[in-house]
Structures are given as structure tokens and as C-alpha cells.
Amino acid sequence: MPATPTARWTDHAFAALSEHGHRAGGARTAVVEALGRRGGCVDADELVGALRRGGKRVGVASVYRALALLAELGVLQRVPVAGGSARYELVGPGGDHHHHLVCDDCGATAAFEDEALERAIGRLSRRTAYAVQAHDVTLHGTCPDCQRS
Amino acid sequence: MPATPTARWTDHAFAALSEHGHRAGGARTAVVEALGRRGGCVDADELVGALRRGGKRVGVASVYRALALLAELGVLQRVPVAGGSARYELVGPGGDHHHHLVCDDCGATAAFEDEALERAIGRLSRRTAYAVQAHDVTLHGTCPDCQRS
């Protein structure tokens, strides 16, 4: 169950932008709104497609620039994916924390959260010589749809 | 404390190759030996550089092909990295299982293993609708060296 309504995220993102003295140009605004509408886990190309289908005349470069900026502001997280284009996903105001299941057959992704996992990682983090600030966990497998076929 | 001597890995890799009916050509052999010598976490470009500095005349394509094949055989694992080239790391005979700490300042990586973490992931895996076959965990932070400066 998604805890953060995406409308909240849109506001959060715009707030982060203006807080850091960034203007709300056409492309940037369109990107934030599209992300808010679609939810997380989009790649740049899909986003460009969605925007153009929606009648916006955005340049590819502007979309990449917007995504990079939003990631830098911490309202978006870049998720590297093997052999494809990078995906981006929303980070809510509360620092909204979850991890991913990805289907190695079709590429579908699902999110999950787990208390026990977080605790294990917390304990572990305190034991290392690194100053751990973040973590991510990805489970690979086969999604229900692909298991059927 | 690395549990698997790299010399072991080299043998393991060659065994996997011949078991599956693959020949040991020049480039392939050079890649396996270089990986065995360096240990894990190399990217394709570094590997080409290392080989050429060592006097081998290998083509980039052969290195990519060798890495892809070794990954397919399960003796290498491809690790997608944000904003750079993919890295590959050794998987030992025992299915050798560990995760990574990466320094967001300098890119250094360290490996760790943790029983409690594995248990938490195991329990979690059984609860999802996906058929989970693998997982990876990455902790991001600052390494001891970068904390000093």
C-alpha cells in the first residue's frame, strides 16, 4: 500500500525546487507533474514519450536535466538497472522508505517495506567502518505473471 | 576477510567454461586470468586497459563477450552502477555470498556478509508473490579515508 499520495509529492518537489532558488520553467514543471501523475519507476525515455503524447514540446536534454536536478535535491532517486536506461523513483516528504522486487523475465518492479530487514541493516551499519547514510535492497526473481507462463 | 583465494576462482571459471563446451581462446583466457589476479569489482574498460598494458592485443568486443559469458555461467556477477560503466565481480565455487558498502565520495567498495540480514531477506522472500531467486544489498556512505578529510 502506497503511503504517500502522489499529489503530495508534486508539492514537495516544487517546494524543494523553489527553496533552492530554482525557477519553474515549462519543461521542469511538466516533468514534475508527469512524475506525480505516474508514480515512481519511470525511465527518461518513457517520460519524454508521455510528455510529448500529452502535447508538450519538451527536449530530451531538459528532461535529463530536470531528473538530475530532482535527484540532487533528494526528491527523486536514481535506480541503476542492468543493461537498460536508468529509472527514477519518487522520494516522499517523509523520506519514504522502501525497496524493490524486480522480475528478471519482464522487468516489472514492485515495492515493499520490511521492519526486520531495516533493523538488520541498522545494526549492521553501526558495526562497519563506513559512515552509512543510505542503503538499497533489490530482490530478483520472477513475477506472478511470468510464473504462469 | 576474503574467504576465497582468487587462484581458486580462476580454476573454477575455466572449469565452468569447459564444462559447457566453450573453448579457451586467447582473449577469454586473458580475461579470466586478469580477473583472478585483480579480484572482483572491475569494469570492462579497466580490464581492457590492464590487459593491453600487460601486452595483450585484445579487442574491446572480446572482453565484453567474455564478461557476458562468464556472467551467464554464474562465475561472475554484473553489478549495475549509477552513472558509469557496469562492474563485474567474482562469484566463487561455493556460491560465495556477500554484499557491498560503497563510498559515495570516492567510489571505494568493501564487501561484507551478515547472517541476520540474510535471514530477514529469506523470510521476506517467502512472503512475496514473486519467486525470489537472488538479492543484492548495497550500503551507501563514507569510507574511513574520506571521513578523515
Added chain:
DNA sequence: GTTCCTGCAAAGGTTTTGCACCATA
């Protein structure tokens, strides 16, 4: 001798950069 591996070069896809124009604050 046949099959597979190899290097080279060219193509492919994704992301970044340069630049003139335009819009925001």
C-alpha cells in the same frame, strides 16, 4: 577440417554538452 573465438570497425542506444533563444522572477 570444422567449429568457434577473435580483433577490427561500424552501429546502436543512452546520456551529456554547446549554444542561441525565450521565459521566469
Added chain:
DNA sequence: TATGGTGCAAAACCTTTGCAGGAAC
């Protein structure tokens, strides 16, 4: 109006593919 955002096109980047020659079995 000054600054920064934008689109377009070209470049840079990593990776894959095509192909003729050569090596392994």
C-alpha cells in the same frame, strides 16, 4: 531586465553487432 531554463543538434559515452581471418579441439 538579468538570470537561468529551454529546445535542438551534435558529441560523448558504453555496449553490441557484422564480418573476415585465425585458432582450438
